[in-house]
Amino acid sequence: MRMRQAAVAVLALAAxxxxxxxxxxxxxxxxxxxxxxxxxxxxxxxxYSIHVSVNPRRHLILQVTKEGFAAEYMTRDVLADTDRxxxxxxxxxxxxxxxxxxxSVRHPLLPGCGRKRPTVQPGVVxxxxxxxxxxxxxxxxxxxxxAAIEEPVRWFCRYGVKFEPNPREREWVSxxxxxxxxxxxxxxxxRPGMIEGGQVLYWAETxxxxxxxxxxxxxxIYRHLRVPAPASTFRDARPEHLTVSPPPPFSGTGALARxxxxxxxxxxxLSVQFPGLDPIPLAGPSFESGYCxxxxxxxxxxxxxx
Amino acid sequence: MVAxxxxxxxxxxxxxxxxxxxxxxxxxxxxxxxxxGKERGYETALYMPNERLVVFYASRIERSKDDFFSSTxxxxxxxxxxxxxxxxxxxxxxxLGRVSLRFRPSGRMHKRDPQPGCEGGxxxxxxxxxxxxxxxxxEGNYFHVSSAKGEAYISHSPRLRCEKGQALxxxxxxxxxxxxxxxxxxxxYSIALLYASTRSHGRYVGITATHxxxxxxxxxxxLGIVEPRHGMAIGHGVYLNGPPGTLRxxxxxxxxxxxxxxxxxxFYGEAAYSEESDAWTGTLGVKLAGLRLPLTGPGFHVHxxxxxxxxxxxxxxxxxxxxxxxxxxxxxGSALR
Numbered sequence: 001m002r003m004r005q006a007a008v009a010v011l012a013l014a015a016x017x018x019x020x021x022x023x024x025x026x027x028x029x030x031x032x033x034x035x036x037x038x039x040x041x042x043x044x045x046x047x048y049s050i051h052v053s054v055n056p057r058r059h060l061i062l063q064v065t066k067e068g069f070a071a072e073y074m075t076r077d078v079l080a081d082t083d084r085x086x087x088x089x090x091x092x093x094x095x096x097x098x099x100x101x102x103x104s105v106r107h108p109l110l111p112g113c114g115r116k117r118p119t120v121q122p123g124v125v126x127x128x129x130x131x132x133x134x135x136x137x138x139x140x141x142x143x144x145x146x147a148a149i150e151e152p153v154r155w156f157c158r159y160g161v162k163f164e165p166n167p168r169e170r171e172w173v174s175x176x177x178x179x180x181x182x183x184x185x186x187x188x189x190x191r192p193g194m195i196e197g198g199q200v201l202y203w204a205e206t207x208x209x210x211x212x213x214x215x216x217x218x219x220x221i222y223r224h225l226r227v228p229a230p231a232s233t234f235r236d237a238r239p240e241h242l243t244v245s246p247p248p249p250f251s252g253t254g255a256l257a258r259x260x261x262x263x264x265x266x267x268x269x270l271s272v273q274f275p276g277l278d279p280i281p282l283a284g285p286s287f288e289s290g291y292c293x294x295x296x297x298x299x300x301x302x303x304x305x306x
Numbered sequence: 307m308v309a310x311x312x313x314x315x316x317x318x319x320x321x322x323x324x325x326x327x328x329x330x331x332x333x334x335x336x337x338x339x340x341x342x343g344k345e346r347g348y349e350t351a352l353y354m355p356n357e358r359l360v361v362f363y364a365s366r367i368e369r370s371k372d373d374f375f376s377s378t379x380x381x382x383x384x385x386x387x388x389x390x391x392x393x394x395x396x397x398x399x400x401x402l403g404r405v406s407l408r409f410r411p412s413g414r415m416h417k418r419d420p421q422p423g424c425e426g427g428x429x430x431x432x433x434x435x436x437x438x439x440x441x442x443x444x445e446g447n448y449f450h451v452s453s454a455k456g457e458a459y460i461s462h463s464p465r466l467r468c469e470k471g472q473a474l475x476x477x478x479x480x481x482x483x484x485x486x487x488x489x490x491x492x493x494x495y496s497i498a499l500l501y502a503s504t505r506s507h508g509r510y511v512g513i514t515a516t517h518x519x520x521x522x523x524x525x526x527x528x529l530g531i532v533e534p535r536h537g538m539a540i541g542h543g544v545y546l547n548g549p550p551g552t553l554r555x556x557x558x559x560x561x562x563x564x565x566x567x568x569x570x571x572x573f574y575g576e577a578a579y580s581e582e583s584d585a586w587t588g589t590l591g592v593k594l595a596g597l598r599l600p601l602t603g604p605g606f607h608v609h610x611x612x613x614x615x616x617x618x619x620x621x622x623x624x625x626x627x628x629x630x631x632x633x634x635x636x637x638x639g640s641a642l643r
Contacts (some may be wrong), residue, residue: 059600239558239614239616240558241618258557259523260556260557261523261524261551263523293616296616296617297615297616298616300520301520301617
């Protein structure tokens with residue numbers, strides 16, 4: 001199979017996973033119109049958790065998590081049925097299951113979601129569930145898994161997904177970002193005690209899109225990493241020069257420096273290693289960079305395109 | 307295209323008036339144009355921006371293979387002793403040349419309505435040719451134009467009554483103002499800016515180099531030269547975006563502050579500034595049409611501004627409080643923050 005690879009923007013990935021709100025059809029064996037999600041949890045090897053969701057637009061999202069790492073593999077479910085899923089993750093696995101209800105429908109109360117409650121039908125999925133991450137950093141192969149079909153009230157009030165960003169993470173004092181198509185790096189520094197695990201949070205993200213020659217069954221992979229670190233890893237006391245040296249799985253050092261031509265260069269050997277991948281460079285002349293002080297504002301340096 | 311460049315470069319573009327009353331008057335005016343063709347790489351033309359002025363101008367735009375470009379112009383402005391309203395242009399450019407022309411309309415005319423916000427009669431543009439005598443040699447015999455053949459028109463604009471702020475500003479009547487450069491490089495958002503100027507025997511020379519925040523290596527450079535000569539005002543100018551290495555400075559807070567300027571052609575050589583000695587030295591100069599001019603020396607006064615974009619959000623804004631270049635004294639001192 002011929003494959004085409006292209007870097008994708010994070011926003012595009014987010015758009016792929018968006019879904020409509022509202023409730024409609026009966027939960028369980030109902031047929032479209034479907035505004036329902038199927039979710040099931042799996043246990044991957046090497047301590048990774050795997051969560052599979054199929055949204056109302058029949059996008060299948062397989063999410064792998066472990067500590068600060070998360071990867072999402074997104075493709076299309078080729079079946080339109082609410083209670084059946086059939087999808088291929090190009091070269092990485094297959095999911096072909098049918099939902100079987102087990103137990104009665106529940107309406108759990110979700111904190112922060114008002115009086116309206118989602119409708120949840122517990123059950124199991126049975127069939128083929130096979131997934132192996134790149135270079136088999138994690139894998140799973142089962143015939144059955146506990147599952148639920150959920151009809152959420154609002155898109156952010158889902159029983160099956162925990163989405164609780166820490167609002168304190170927005171209270172940074174200074175931040176640095178660098179990015180090139182398909183890869184981005186972010187470092188935020190906080191006041192002492194603001195976040196757990198240190199005074200600096202580092203993020204790295206990468207996205208890739210694969211599609212077949214016909215372009216009909218794409219696979220999009222989005223990887224995300226979040227690592228706390230001590231303040232000493234982010235040195236930005238001098239406004240014309242800063243260095244970052246985040247802890248593993250990052251390695252090396254990145255430095256932003258102002259040249260005599262008043263260009264801010266972002267260089268060094270900083271890289272990040274996502275599970276199953278070779279290290280990805282996070283510094284160089286092709287990266288756009290930006291630095292912000294909460295009290296003063298930001299500046300950006302455009303990339304040095306040849 | 308040539309006209310657009312010239313209007314932009316010399317500040318004769320039509321800006322909106324700001325009057326206190328509810329209505330304002332846009333005075334009647336007549337303008338003329340005669341395209342003279344290409345001369346040694348320069349587009350040349352005779353332009354009568356109003357009834358009283360005759361301007362010979364030459365401009366050249368060059369683009370390098372690296373996509374860097376430069377725009378060079380020379381303007382010579384004198385009084386029109388003829389009656390442009392009746393198609394007569396008569397002027398003497400000192401020892402450089404003279405014109406004695408009469409417009410012959412071809413019969414083709416274009417009407418144009420008043421601009422939005424104004425009312426009055428229609429403007430009329432007559433196409434045609436100029437006949438008579440024209441000779442212009444330029445400085446150092448650089449140009450040698452002796453034919454008045456070429457595309458020509460005369461444009462009559464009636465008096466208009468306009469809503470406040472809608473009338474077009476009339477062209478400056480002052481010869482010197484007409485040839486004076488306007489700053490094309492914004493000091494806003496510039497995080498490194500160098501301005502060197504001198505004024506001697508009535509000649510103003512000013513060179514500005516600036517690097518805006520976030521832009522790639524290199525700098526924008528603008529040179530303006532204005533001088534009066536025997537009833538004539540002469541303006542020369544260059545605007546270019548220079549490649550890497552054009553402007554180098556010390557960093558904010560470094561003392562003594564230093565800077566070097568080495569823009570590409572039509573400039574040559576390099577200049578250096580030191581805050582310690584307040585000296586502007588080096589081999590920097592410029593070659594323009596018939597003119598080779600050194601751009602360093604003790605007569606130059608230098609401003610250098612290098613800022614951190616987070617500390618000075620407005621960039622190097624010291625031009626903002628100063629008068630236009632042709633009125634600006636070449637003051638001593640540096641402004642380093």
